[in-house]
Amino acid sequence: MGVxxxxxxxxxxxxxxxxxxxxVYMIAQRMPEENDPYAVSVALVGSDxxxxxxxxxxxxxxxxxxxxxxxxATPRRIRRKLPAELRVIQRQGGDDVVxxxxxxxxxxxxxxxxxxxxxxxxRLADAVRSARGEGLITSREEVELIKEVGTCG
Numbered sequence: 213m214g215v216x217x218x219x220x221x222x223x224x225x226x227x228x229x230x231x232x233x234x235x236v237y238m239i240a241q242r243m244p245e246e247n248d249p250y251a252v253s254v255a256l257v258g259s260d261x262x263x264x265x266x267x268x269x270x271x272x273x274x275x276x277x278x279x280x281x282x283x284x285a286t287p288r289r290i291r292r293k294l295p296a297e298l299r300v301i302q303r304q305g306g307d308d309v310v311x312x313x314x315x316x317x318x319x320x321x322x323x324x325x326x327x328x329x330x331x332x333x334x335r336l337a338d339a340v341r342s343a344r345g346e347g348l349i350t351s352r353e354e355v356e357l358i359k360e361v362g363t364c365g
Contacts, residue, residue: 232256234292247271251315253282253298261286262309262316264301266331268323271312272348275331275339285318320348324357336361 215223220237223229229237233256238248250271254261263271264285270277285303294300308319318326320343324336331339340361344354 233294247313247315249282251313253284253295254315256294256298257284257286257290257300258288260288262307262318263312264303264307264318265323265326268312268317268320269327269331269339271315271317272320272343272346274320274342274346274348275335277331321353321357325360328360333361 220229224231224237227240230240232238232252236252236255238252250263250267253267254263261284264283266277266281267283269275270279280297281299282297283299283301285301285307287302287304289302290300307322309316310319311317317323324339324343327336327339337358340349340354340357343349344351349357
């Protein structure tokens with residue numbers, strides 16, 4: 213954004229920004245938003261990271277999930293220390309990445325598929341129906357996902 217490292221340090225000292233993690237800062241005097249934890253988690257992992265699986269479902273409120281964990285995928289190995297609630301999944305391509313609420317994310321349909329076997333089939337079926345109702349998946353994807361979710365139990 214055209215800000216030097218020295219300026220960042222000065223802004224932080226003055227309390228205008230807060231350091232969240234390595235290379236990630238937030239404006240100090242701002243109203244928190246509902247999806248901030250997801251945006252911060254993706255930013256902490258890196259520029260090629262994206263929200264993954266259960267966390268995509270949780271961000272959209274499609275089904276109850278464990279709010280104590282945030283899943284972020286990236287194609288590279290992460291060596292820096294990250295918050296304990298952040299789960300990094302190494303993925304080598306294959307995921308279509310879209311942007312929801314300015315947060316790079318796995319597509320909702322792919323996120324639901326990624327949760328088969330880790331979430332209850334009933335919850336996933338509810339997530340499918342909710343996603344269709346909100347226009348996040350097509351009717352064709354809904355039919356395919358219901359079949360996949362129904363056969364996973």
